[in-house]
Amino acid sequence: MSASSLRSLLIEAEAALASAGYPSAAVEAKTLAEYVLQVEHLVLAPPTVGEEQTVRMRELVAARIAGKPIQLLTGDMYFRHLRLKAREGVFIVRPETEMVVESAIAEARRLAAAGKTRLRIMDLCTGSGAIAIALQTELRALGLDPQVAAVEISAAARQLAAQNADQAGAEILIRDEDVTVWRQWWQGESWDLIVSNPPYVPAGVELPVDVIENDPHAALFGGGVDGMQIPHQIIDFAAQALVSGGALVMEHDDTQGKATRETALQQGFSSAETGLDLAGRDRFLLARR
Ligand SMILES: C[S@@+](CC[C@H](N)C(=O)[O-])C[C@H]1O[C@@H](n2cnc3c(N)ncnc32)[C@H](O)[C@@H]1O
Missing domain, CATH: 1.10.8 (Helicase, Ruva Protein; domain 3)
Structure with a gap:
């Protein structure tokens, strides 16, 4: 050689x-x-x-x-304007999630224009911290300075999120909680904006081998045949924890648009719409309290 x-x-x-x-x-x-x-x-x-x-x-x-994702080979992944660290055992953020952040930023601007000061934002299932960090840094650049908290069950992901937040100069309060038992830890705090890209893949969906081999199982499957167990918990939590006029923006599978809208309306949200991804598929719920 x-x-x-x-x-x-x-x-x-x-x-x-x-x-x-x-x-x-x-x-x-x-x-x-x-x-x-x-x-x-x-x-x-x-x-x-x-x-x-x-x-x-x-x-x-x-x-x-x-089949190893390039992000795990180089240790870097890109999301909106951020260069984040990627690590084995932690979900690799996907491009479609950028639309979720875009919608959350529009909601934050709407709330700020309506006179909300110091927005309180919660990112559930934060993984590498991508959504939380993007929201805080982008909203700061717009002259807003939100308080941002994040919840994540995996210790490896929490550690990576903390490192990514540090690197980006973001201050995110990262909490070790399980969203499926939110009634056990929620102490009545309220949020202006709740954002999430939770596990949502329906059971039995055949994912590509490189996804199965490299993204943690617990980051993918939402629970139940329709993958809606964790998304349902998030809608239930947001229905309780959002301020009136606040919004939930939650990514979901392209089969879950109707079910997530219906659940949100049943839970008392005043409106629920489905956002599309770049391929035109149902991709996220935007529901306002
Ligand atoms: C699809 S990944 C998304 C991560 C990140 N939001 C993103 O967009 O890159 C879902 C994340 O939810 C976490 N998670 C799974 N079950 C959870 C639970 N019950 N409570 C809190 N976090 C959970 C996983 O560890 C994983 O990091």
Whole structure:
């Protein structure tokens, strides 16, 4: 084995990823090379790659072809304007969740325009902290400075969320609680906005192997045949804990739009609508108290 030219290594990686069916082979090859060479942009890398780095690059391409998410290979994931840490055992935030944050920001602006000061926001099932951190940092940039709390059952996720919050300069109160038993820990505090991307996959749905192998089971399945056990608990909690005029924004499976709207209306929300993802599928509930 000897040193390679960066160009030939990139061509080799892109070809291997493309023939394994990865549609963004060129981007992924570039991302892996930047990671191996520890540069922000490939233009900053020397034209020759050392032997050790060549071996490392080939190992990473092989791991990617075997189905390892690129976020777990590089340790970085991107969400809205944030670069977050990704770690084995913690759910990798998905692009569709950006729409949930977009809707929550619109709700926060509506509440602020109606005279609400110092909004109180709760992110249930926060995972890596992506939603909570994005909301706090983006709302701060808009001149609002919300208090943000988050609930998460997994210790690994709470630790990562704390690290991500630190890195982003966000102050999130991360609580070790189980949303399915919220009646045991809720002490009557109220929130202006409750946001969540909970586990919601219905039982029996066949997820891609790379998802099953790399995202924690407890982050995926919502409980019950329809996957609605945890989403129902979140709607129930929000119905009690939101202030009048406050809003719940909750991501869900594309089969759960009607059921989540109906549950919210039964629980006393004054309105309930379904937001779509970029593919036009039902993706989140927006319900106002
Ligand atoms: C689909 S992941 C979403 C994580 C994060 N909100 C995001 O969008 O990337 C769901 C998260 O809920 C957490 N979780 C699962 N069951 C829970 C429960 N009963 N109480 C609190 N958190 C729970 C999982 O550990 C996981 O981090």
